[in-house]
Amino acid sequence: xxxxxxxxxxxxxxxxxxxxxxxxxxxxxxxLLRDERTLDQRFRLSLWFTAMFAPGEIIxxxxxDYEALDLALEGALLAGIMGGYVSGMIAGILLSIxxxxxxxxxxxxxxxxxxxxxxxxLRDSASNxxxxxxxxxxxxxxxxxxxxxxxELRSAMFHAYLSVGVLVAEFFRQALxxxxxxxxxxxxxxxxxxxxxxxxxxYASTYFCITIPLKVWNSTRNEVRLEEQSRLLxxxxxxTLASQINPHFLxxxxxxxxxxxRIDPERARAMVTRLARIMRRRLRxxxxxxxxRDELEFIDDYLAIELERFGDKLRVVREIDPAAADxxxxxxxxxxxVENSIKHGIAGKLEGGTVTLRARRDGNRLLIEVEDDGxxxxxxxQADIAGPGEGIGVSNVRERLLVLYNQDHKMSIESETGRGxxxxxxxxxxxxxxxxxxx
Numbered sequence: 212x213x214x215x216x217x218x219x220x221x222x223x224x225x226x227x228x229x230x231x232x233x234x235x236x237x238x239x240x241x242x243l244l245r246d247e248r249t250l251d252q253r254f255r256l257s258l259w260f261t262a263m264f265a266p267g268e269i270i271x272x273x274x275x276d277y278e279a280l281d282l283a284l285e286g287a288l289l290a291g292i293m294g295g296y297v298s299g300m301i302a303g304i305l306l307s308i309x310x311x312x313x314x315x316x317x318x319x320x321x322x323x324x325x326x327x328x329x330x331x332x333l334r335d336s337a338s339n340x341x342x343x344x345x346x347x348x349x350x351x352x353x354x355x356x357x358x359x360x361x362x363e364l365r366s367a368m369f370h371a372y373l374s375v376g377v378l379v380a381e382f383f384r385q386a387l388x389x390x391x392x393x394x395x396x397x398x399x400x401x402x403x404x405x406x407x408x409x410x411x412x413x414y415a416s417t418y419f420c421i422t423i424p425l426k427v428w429n430s431t432r433n434e435v436r437l438e439e440q441s442r443l444l445x446x447x448x449x450x451t452l453a454s455q456i457n458p459h460f461l462x463x464x465x466x467x468x469x470x471x472x473r474i475d476p477e478r479a480r481a482m483v484t485r486l487a488r489i490m491r492r493r494l495r496x497x498x499x500x501x502x503x504r505d506e507l508e509f510i511d512d513y514l515a516i517e518l519e520r521f522g523d524k525l526r527v528v529r530e531i532d533p534a535a536a537d538x539x540x541x542x543x544x545x546x547x548x549v550e551n552s553i554k555h556g557i558a559g560k561l562e563g564g565t566v567t568l569r570a571r572r573d574g575n576r577l578l579i580e581v582e583d584d585g586x587x588x589x590x591x592x593q594a595d596i597a598g599p600g601e602g603i604g605v606s607n608v609r610e611r612l613l614v615l616y617n618q619d620h621k622m623s624i625e626s627e628t629g630r631g632x633x634x635x636x637x638x639x640x641x642x643x644x645x646x647x648x649x650x
Contacts, residue, residue, distance in 0.1 A: 215409055219416040221279035223423065225267065229282075230424035233263050234431050243293060244432045246340040253294050257301035260290040265306055272314040283307065285420040287323045288380060291330020292343060292373070292421070293428075299327025310396075318387060318396040326380050333376045338365045344429040346370055348422035374418070381417040385410070467520050482519055485512045499615065500539040500642045503570060503577075507531065510545050510568070517553055524563025525553065532571040539642045540577070541611055547604050548581040548634050556585020556632055564631070575640050584631040605634070612636070615643060 234240050242248075242256055264286030271281040283306040291299020303323035310319035337343055347370070387396050464486055471479035489512055507529070514527055549566060557564040569580040605624070612620045619639055626632035 216412055218279045219412045222416050223419045226282050226420045227423050229263055230427040253298045256294040257290055257298040260286050260302040261305040269309045272309055283323055284326055287327040288330040288421055291327040292334050295334055296328045296331025299330040300324050303327030316396050333373050336372055337369045342366050342369045346373055346425050348426050377418050377421045378414055381414050464516055482516055485515050488512050501542050502537050503540050504536040506540055506545050513546050525557055526565040528565055528567040530569045535570045535572050535577055538577045538640050541615055547608050551605055552581055552583035556583035559586040577638050577640055579636040582633040587628040587630050587632055588626040589628050
């Protein structure tokens, strides 16, 4: 009796391990966890179940001492429950081939195919796919849900149907095994004698061999959903940050355009065109990363407008390493920093000044500098521009870098009153996984 109980326990352990390791691949996870599938996806899902459970059946046939590895019935049922009756039938037929061809267990073909079909019918009885994922390995929990106040009866009854369906499948295996003496179908209880506890153990092992994988996969599904929600939250946060508009720049630009309309319409038209490009990029940008080259082109439009306002008082120097041009950087990274240099550095200096943009690669890092020779800032002013309330300024850039790179970045501000300000940013050469980039 002890050996038979160990066999039943090993079965549960084996299927729990298979369920855990089998879903490690990203493609497998997507295929298994989706609620709706095309016919091709159902077929591929049945092949996955076959690949996961067929080796154990083959080992059991070739080495009878490893009976605990044969989980063909459970695999067929799970294929039907997860993928529908098409996946269940195909997986059941494929899983029965080794038993029929090698072990001469000919009843395995119709029996496993019927088990897969039954699993699909059980799936169809669910009011919605979430009912399958909420199924508990603990029978008392499923029973309680039937009487739980406020729960939809059909949803609660599905858990009862599924529990009974699994036990009925095992009942037919036992009945056919008794009828044919285990000659044409794997029969785990035919040699156990008349001990009722072993029979209970056989039913319990089959039940847990179905419910434990469902629980394991549901945990993975919840993790995927949490990751997706975190990604959507991250995306929404980035969109909010990237869509902020500094009203001072907009108002000043519109005033400049208004003053030029009468005296120089062509220059006014050019400023309107450049302003439209800037607004379109800010308001409609969907990608969180773009090549540094695109960011520099955007800065050209921005500086062209500022040059119209400041004239010869504003000078721009670019020291860009060509090898850094294709490196992805956060969209709208440079403009707020350049705007800060002009607003807090050059604008307050009577003779004007120079804004210098530098970018170069250093190993697997990208170094970006925005420097001006303006009026500079004391410590209190530095804290002010880096704090909240500065629109799409330095604080915005700092927050986006933290959201995108976590701690894998550096940003520093060096400034001295009367000497100017330098902002240094260091980021990886590659955009973080899961964040969309272009180029």
